[in-house]
Amino acid sequence: MNAHPENEVVMSARNVAKSYGQVHALKGVNFDIHRGQVTTLFGENGAGKSTLMKILSGVIQPSSGEMILDGQPVTFANANEARDRGISIIHQELSLAPNMSVRDNIFMGREIMGPAGVDFAEEERQVRKLMEELEEDIDPQTPVEELRLGQQQIVEIARALSVDSRILIMDEPTSALSASEVEVLFKVIRDLNAKGVSIVYISHHLEEALTITNHAVVLRDGNMTAYAPRSEIDLEWIVRNMVGENYDLGSPPDTEKRDVALSIRNLSVPDQTGQDLVRGLSLDVRAGEIVCIYGLMGAGRTELLETCAGRLQQTGGEIVLEGREVSHLSIAERIARGLALVPEDRQRDGLVQTMTVGQNLSLASIARFTRGIFTQRSAEKKLIDDTIRDVTVKTSGGGAAIGSLSGGNQQKVVIGKMLATKPKVIMLDEPSRGIDIGAKAEVFRLLAEGAKDGLAVIYSTSEVSECLSIAHRIIVMHKGRISAEFDSTVSKEKIMAASGESVAA
Amino acid sequence: MSDTTATKTAKSKDSGFSIGRLLLEGRAFFALIAIIAVFSFLSPNYFTASNFLIMSSQVAIYGILSIGMLLVILNGGIDLSVGSILALSGVCAGAMMQGVTLDFAGVILYPPVWAVVVLTLMVGAAVGALNGILIAFFKVPPFVATLGVMYVARGVALLMTNGLTYNNLRGSEELGNTGFNWLGFNRLWGVPISVIVLAVIAILTGLMLSRSAFGRWLYASGGNERAAELSGVPVRRVKITVYTLSGMLAAVAGLVLASQLTSAGPTAGTTYELTAIAAVVIGGAALTGGRGNVRGTMLGAFVIGFLSAGLVIIGVSSYWQTVFTGAVIVLAVLLNSLQYGRGARKG
Numbered sequence: 001m002n003a004h005p006e007n008e009v010v011m012s013a014r015n016v017a018k019s020y021g022q023v024h025a026l027k028g029v030n031f032d033i034h035r036g037q038v039t040t041l042f043g044e045n046g047a048g049k050s051t052l053m054k055i056l057s058g059v060i061q062p063s064s065g066e067m068i069l070d071g072q073p074v075t076f077a078n079a080n081e082a083r084d085r086g087i088s089i090i091h092q093e094l095s096l097a098p099n100m101s102v103r104d105n106i107f108m109g110r111e112i113m114g115p116a117g118v119d120f121a122e123e124e125r126q127v128r129k130l131m132e133e134l135e136e137d138i139d140p141q142t143p144v145e146e147l148r149l150g151q152q153q154i155v156e157i158a159r160a161l162s163v164d165s166r167i168l169i170m171d172e173p174t175s176a177l178s179a180s181e182v183e184v185l186f187k188v189i190r191d192l193n194a195k196g197v198s199i200v201y202i203s204h205h206l207e208e209a210l211t212i213t214n215h216a217v218v219l220r221d222g223n224m225t226a227y228a229p230r231s232e233i234d235l236e237w238i239v240r241n242m243v244g245e246n247y248d249l250g251s252p253p254d255t256e257k258r259d260v261a262l263s264i265r266n267l268s269v270p271d272q273t274g275q276d277l278v279r280g281l282s283l284d285v286r287a288g289e290i291v292c293i294y295g296l297m298g299a300g301r302t303e304l305l306e307t308c309a310g311r312l313q314q315t316g317g318e319i320v321l322e323g324r325e326v327s328h329l330s331i332a333e334r335i336a337r338g339l340a341l342v343p344e345d346r347q348r349d350g351l352v353q354t355m356t357v358g359q360n361l362s363l364a365s366i367a368r369f370t371r372g373i374f375t376q377r378s379a380e381k382k383l384i385d386d387t388i389r390d391v392t393v394k395t396s397g398g399g400a401a402i403g404s405l406s407g408g409n410q411q412k413v414v415i416g417k418m419l420a421t422k423p424k425v426i427m428l429d430e431p432s433r434g435i436d437i438g439a440k441a442e443v444f445r446l447l448a449e450g451a452k453d454g455l456a457v458i459y460s461t462s463e464v465s466e467c468l469s470i471a472h473r474i475i476v477m478h479k480g481r482i483s484a485e486f487d488s489t490v491s492k493e494k495i496m497a498a499s500g501e502s503v504a505a
Numbered sequence: 506m507s508d509t510t511a512t513k514t515a516k517s518k519d520s521g522f523s524i525g526r527l528l529l530e531g532r533a534f535f536a537l538i539a540i541i542a543v544f545s546f547l548s549p550n551y552f553t554a555s556n557f558l559i560m561s562s563q564v565a566i567y568g569i570l571s572i573g574m575l576l577v578i579l580n581g582g583i584d585l586s587v588g589s590i591l592a593l594s595g596v597c598a599g600a601m602m603q604g605v606t607l608d609f610a611g612v613i614l615y616p617p618v619w620a621v622v623v624l625t626l627m628v629g630a631a632v633g634a635l636n637g638i639l640i641a642f643f644k645v646p647p648f649v650a651t652l653g654v655m656y657v658a659r660g661v662a663l664l665m666t667n668g669l670t671y672n673n674l675r676g677s678e679e680l681g682n683t684g685f686n687w688l689g690f691n692r693l694w695g696v697p698i699s700v701i702v703l704a705v706i707a708i709l710t711g712l713m714l715s716r717s718a719f720g721r722w723l724y725a726s727g728g729n730e731r732a733a734e735l736s737g738v739p740v741r742r743v744k745i746t747v748y749t750l751s752g753m754l755a756a757v758a759g760l761v762l763a764s765q766l767t768s769a770g771p772t773a774g775t776t777y778e779l780t781a782i783a784a785v786v787i788g789g790a791a792l793t794g795g796r797g798n799v800r801g802t803m804l805g806a807f808v809i810g811f812l813s814a815g816l817v818i819i820g821v822s823s824y825w826q827t828v829f830t831g832a833v834i835v836l837a838v839l840l841n842s843l844q845y846g847r848g849a850r851k852g
Contacts, residue, residue, distance in 0.1 A: 205726050221717035311735060332737035341735060349735055354795035364736040366718045374716045417736065 008035040015065035025051040040201040058082030088160035089169040089430040098145035104268040109374035131156040150181030169200040171182035187280035255288040262425045267317035277303040279480040292471035293460040300480040301460040309341035340425030350414035358384040358398025406438025428459040533804035562606035569758040572750030572782035581794025582647035587755040589658035591774035594759030599671030599769030621793035633752015637745030656788035662771035670770035689764030711799040729794030787837040
């Protein structure tokens with residue numbers, strides 16, 4: 001792999017740390033970026049990967065420590081300064097204007113000016129040259145929206161190269177790509193390496209990242225837990241350093257598992273273009289059972305849960321709740337029958353920001369305190385107060401603004417709203433996203449208690465340590481299918497391996 | 506409506522009591538008081554019971570329209586077609602009062618006034634429902650859908666009358682269709698019927714918003730449609746219902762106006778939709794949806810009505826009225842963003 005003989009260090013981080021008030025997002029990180037090589041950042045969500053990436057690319061400044069570029073300490077006031085020094089970043093969400101052409105996107109904001117305005121001919125010439133280098137046959141005039149996602153990624157890379165980047169940071173570049181497009185991307189990365197461009201790579205696909213990387217930096221809870229060259233590491237080593245051993249989110253509760261509450265049979269869900277995001281998936285969950293669905297981004301977890309809730313349309317299969325088919329029912333009817341979803345993005349899908357804590361909590365169960373045409377204020381207040389107590393929301397009361405709560409408490413409001421509908425089956429899409437470890441433990445305790453009372457619980461996660469907490473059964477999803485099923489005694493390594501690309505292929 | 510008051514008090518308790526906060530939250534009310542005080546000082550004719558009743562019956566038209574507009578704006582939409590629906594409904598009522606000729610039967614029908622009213626409301630509701638269906642099912646942006654319907658409704662009204670105005674809406678004894686002018690001219694306990702109609706609609710809408718499940722659905726789907734949908738709120742039904750109600754209230758306003766004028770013209774109500782939007786905005790509703798109430802909207806309608814009436818009474822040119830009204834609207838929006846900007850950043 002070491003195509004470059006001179007193992008020269010282009011950039012290094014020395015004791016780089018970042019804190020936001022009391023929260024230490026990053027603590028004392030040290031590593032080198034070598035010329036013409038790939039350095040991969042490994043870590044779970046919230047481990048500090050994105051913070052480190054933002055520091056490298058100049059979006060934020062470190063609280064302490066220093067960055068050394070070409071042997072000289074540097075500070076970047078913003079991302080533009082970093083770009084001028086040859087450091088570019090390709091974000092996970094593409095930042096292209098879909099209505100504009102490839103050429104216009106690549107030169108957006110730095111148009112080449114000629115005597116008569118923008119010199120389109122020169123721009124086109126440069127784009128053609130870039131595309132030749134990347135071995136992609138994309139016409140500079142094509143509107144970006146007509147390109148496949150993989151090609152759009154290539155355009156992003158071309159844009160980064162057009163400013164002569166020496167260091168290219170790629171955040172989850174493969175999450176939206178097909179296997180063959182990943183091949184192309186990796187070939188591009190190797191070509192870039194050969195030209196002396198260094199890559200900082202971030203991915204959840206561990207095995208995939210291992211095939212391309214030269215060095216690995218592993219982060220956990222803001223600490224750098226390991227830094228080693230490729231030759232000294234393997235998958236197990238990464239997982240061990242990523243997850244650590246001191247992570248307790250409870251254990252599977254002793255519950256009585258009764259009849260099957262939710263039965264998903266041969267379910268298929270397409271995306272807008274007709275490609276299946278969930279492919280013929282079948283799953284039974286019993287009352288009193290807690291099932292965890294693990295998978296990488298794009299594995300189809302969200303689509304599976306949202307289809308069960310009635311937000312997305314299925315193209316095939318059945319969703320059976322307590323022996324009755326519910327596929328044809330509306331979201332409201334499914335909630336009334338006892339099938340509730342806590343969505344992944346609580347700001348976008350979970351909360352009504354203009355309403356109070358209490359109004360949010362009672363939103364899904366209005367019928368329970370409505371007599372005739374009017375709502376009963378006392379009944380509503382009782383429902384709100386009971387829910388606040390049951391899910392332990394820390395708030396000054398039902399009248400408080402929803403924005404006054406912390407992330408963890410907001411999440412409890414969303415969960416409490418659905419629990420207030422007295423569901424038989426509750427599905428939670430990444431319930432721990434963006435909340436601190438204490439709130440996570442409380443959320444899991446809440447779910448464990450629900451299961452003891454006969455609730456069927458399904459939760460999805462992309463953090464393997466959360467699979468091995470309260471779940472009785474762990475389902476691993478990969479590309480819309482169940483790739484493995486484990487009981488709670490499985491190892492983290494096995495779960496992670498089952499979600500990886502190479503295992504299913 | 507006391508429900509919203511309860512949330513208000515809770516909110517102000519939260520952020521601490523202050524004069525600035527009180528002035529900000531009660532701004533439409535204080536603006537109305539200030540307008541009344543200033544004009545009473547400038548003109549002895551302003552602060553009299555009869556003037557207030559006259560002004561109120563003028564406000565009634567805008568007030569009824571703005572309640573419909575409030576519902577739509579709470580949903581996060583906009584309804585530009587209400588002025589045209591008002592004209593179309595007036596013309597429909599006028600046509601029915603003139604007699605409906607059934608060629609195939611060779612007779613002219615003169616429906617009784619109650620039937621005219623019911624049919625006119627149905628016309629308004631139908632046009633409103635068309636807006637709702639375009640927006641909820643065909644995903645046409647509200648601004649565009651209602652803009653189109655605004656032109657179509659106005660055009661149909663012009664076609665029906667060939668651009669002319671129906672002048673005699675009094676009906677006649679022998680045809681049994683008298684009483685159309687009752688709505689515009691009569692008084693109950695000295696209060697014009699139109700003002701009573703406005704009050705009844707305002708109270709019913711206020712109850713609906715604060716006490717019914719539908720009201721909660723409306724606030725929720727206006728505040729965050731995706732979250733509301735996932736909580737089981739029938740967001741499409743809510744949408745169609747608010748546009749239908751807005752159309753129906755525009756028809757009520759059309760009937761009141763035609764009755765007040767005892768004539769129905771196809772150009773009536775031009776730009777009234779803008780006045781209605783202004784009243785809702787002055788009343789503190791957020792154009793992004795989810796925030797606002799009937800009390801504020803009513804204050805907004807009265808601020809606009811009393812301001813322009815006052816300017817007329819003290820003899821200010823009507824050009825200045827336009828300038829003042831515009832300034833009030835801009836000021837109201839500035840204050841709205843001041844009030845909600847804070848809350849939004851917290852979230």
